[in-house]
Amino acid sequence: MIILFYLLMCFIFGTTFLAIKIGVDAGIPPFFGAGVRFFSAGILLFLFMRWKEKVSLKILFRKELFFTGVGLTFGTFATLYWAEQYVSSGVAAVLSATGPMMILIISTILLKQKTSFTSTIGCIIGLAGVIVLILPSISLNVHFLWIMGCLAIVLGEVFYASGTIYTKRVKEKIIASPLVLNAVQMMYGGLLLLLLSLITEKVQPLTLVHTASIGSLIYLIIIGSMIGHSLYYWLVTKTDPVFPSTWLYISPLIAVGLGVTFYHEEMTWYTGIGAVTILLGTILVNYSALQSLLWKKTLFPKRVK
Template sequence: MVFVNYFVMCLIFGTTFLAIKVGIDAGAPPFFSAGVRFFLAGLVLFAVMAWKKQASLSILLRKEMAITGICLTYGVFATLYWAEQYLSSGIAAVLSATAPLMVMLLQTGLSRQKLSASSWAGCLIGFVGVVLLLLPGLTFSISMLWVAGCVAVLFGQLFYAAGAVYSRHVSQQFKEVSPITLNAAQMMYGGILLLLTSAFTEQVHMEFLLSSQSVFALLYLTFVGSMMGHTIFYWLVAKTNPLFPSTWLYISPLIALALGVALYQEPLYWSSLAGGIAIIVGIVMINLKTLRELVAKKTPLQHAESPTK
């Protein structure tokens, strides 16, 4: 059951990038649709947890929820949704996979620990991968908006890194609160901020809801991407350990690349494919020590740990 859910989670997270692209291309305002997605998903999940008596309104009044929402939802997805106006879903997914690199660099800077040789090699390979990904926009179409989109996704991963590091502190502070409740609360805060951003920057014409593609994308992202995907993620954390489910970051970007090319006729240059593979290899090398520890345990099924972005 664990591996079935893991496969489903990777598939869900791999398809969300294409769903975002489909919705935006169908006329959905980026910030507005992102805000509706996360606020609605957070609200429904929070209501379910409250019905199970595993959530109370007092948690919504804590500043930690707002800070986590700014980092893990608002900063990450405001940039991602904006960028997918100009990027293919596959490229956006691969660039989003640099999150572990950002987390490692931030943790290293805060703790002032020295990086291993494999980590430095992974950073270098990952950087080369990002350069290769940027090449098509610089050499083929010379599109500055394309490059700006790539930079925006990378900038969003800085928010994710800060949120991931901070959320570990939050999870320790609120040990008695379900991780699903904490995630629901931060999604609500992030959704509200996205809607406020939309109010000041976008002209929302509700005609986009007349498009079946935009409506399907919004419903899919809300109920399958945000609610089902994240629920499976936290279930896997509880049943295995924090590392195992996080390895979706090595698999889902390649799924997103393949789906974008096969189902949405997105262009894929050889340099972009090489860059994507280089980024994944770099991330694996950065996390080589942790992955070896996971392999040494033979299987996460035998070592269930308590949940800890």
């Protein structure tokens, strides 16, 4: 069951990038689409947990979850949704895999934490992959907004990394189900995205009634956010935080394949080399944790007493 749910989670996360692209191309304003997705998913999950009597309304007023929502949802997805107006879903997925590298950089430079040689090399390789992905396009006179979109996604991963580091402290302060914590931070992040949309975007009602628009929103709310993230947190409780996070190595490849096959996105040698380099760097950044995971679960499984 664990392997089945893991593969399902990887597939879902891999498809969300294309679903975002379809919705944006259909005319849904990016900040509005992201806001509707996360606020709806968050409030539905929260109401479900409230119905199960597993959460108190007091948790809605915890400022820690507001700051978590700023990092994990608002900053991460405001940049991603905006960027997918100009960047293919495959490139967006590959650049999103730089999240662990940003965590390493922030932990090392700002928090003064020691890091291994392998992780440092992985970070350098991963960032080199980003340059391989973007730099040739600059010399080929690619549209300026394409470059800005790529840089926006990388900036979004800085938000993601900051939110992830901060979340570790939040879990020590707030005793609650991971599903509840995720639901509340999604509500806060979604609300901030809707406020940003109100200030910067003009929503055309006709664009929201297209089949592509409706399908994209429903898929991202139910499948992407509610089911995908629930599977992730279920796997965290049943295994450990490292194993579920390895979706970062699989989902970008799924996203690239889906984009090329079903949405006719362009796949160049630069994209392929950059993607492989970034994923290699991501693996090396997490090498110690992955080695520990494989050592415990594969080489020396626990004996049943």
